[in-house]
Amino acid sequence: MRALAAAAIGLAAALPLVFTISAVGSPPGETSPKPLLTTVPGPKQ
Template sequence: MRALIAAATGLAVALALVLTITAVGAPSGETSPKPLLTTVPKHP
């Protein structure tokens, strides 16, 4: 029974966090125009 209460509490906290972040909205700012490098460049 304690595990069920702990799981419900954790779920409620997670849901509250998601709703809070959604209500606040995305932070304003600009993204970098340069693309991120995801691979190591080849050397000739």
């Protein structure tokens, strides 16, 4: 029962934060046209 109460309190604290961030929206700007490297480059052939 304590775990359920703790989960409810955590959810009640997290939801207003999520809604506030959603209402504010993302900051203005553009994404980079260059792709990000996701792996370490190997030797040149």
